[in-house]
Amino acid sequence: MPELPEVETTLRGLAPHLEGQTIAEVVIRNAKLRWPIPADLPQLLRGQTVRQLSRRAKYLLMRFDAGTVLLHLGMSGSLRILSEPQAPDKHDHFELQLSNGQLMRLRDPRRFGSVLWQTGHTETHPLLAKLGPEPLQAEFTAEHLYQAAQHRRAAIKLLIMDSALVVGVGNIYANEALFRSGITPLLPAHQLSLPRCEKLVTEIKSTLSEAIALGGSSLRDYVNSDGKQGYFQQHYWVYGLAGAACRHCGHPVQHIRQAQRSSFYCSTCQS
DNA sequence: AGGAAAACCTGCGTGC
């Protein structure tokens, strides 16, 4: 579920329910996520007010006067607001109960997600300190990509998924942006010309923006129900379409593995 | 240093 558009959709869905609210209680049902949920989080947060909800890379940042909760959804995490009491699922590991009676519940079957606490400046947290620019910000430019690519022999797909270079480009959107750029995921990064970097940066931005506008690839109603299918899936050119006819040229979409991840591309349209 | 691989988990679809 969660690539950057899904995290951004989550942020926008949750913020109105959380900002300005006070934490009544914190429930940790299973602390064993990617890293342990800090055992002292309940005492740290009880009585604290959520000042602001924001996002850095795929982390959701929940700022309080005393510090910040860093929330990551990993591969299978999702967050929901509940207005009525509801028995927790076996994968509901964490929740924040608000003084207005609502609660925010984290479900994460694979437990690759995380809930962390940071006092002081959020940017200094070890997991955030070395992150590259946000893909939708002006700092992510063709020159930035081109410079980084010069001394890299790795395939371009691995490079755009490297969070030290640019954050938030996950497997789906890496595949889609490369197709839309006409660039094969196998191309050694240093072989990419500056004009092709321009194209790729443009397509990364537009692919992510369009997915956010459509609510991501999985759509959630944060108050009433479980996740539904999002609309961006209907816009996939190659992701998950191995063997299908390329929507542009009709040749079958190729499926390979790079760095233990699936890559999909059209060998005619991408070079 | 870059790059490849392993590591952390559960669930689901497939094929025998």
Added chain:
DNA sequence: TGCACGCAGGTTTTCC
């Protein structure tokens, strides 16, 4: 029906 296997939207750590 059961079981083994491979795969899944992420990211850090380890090893060469």
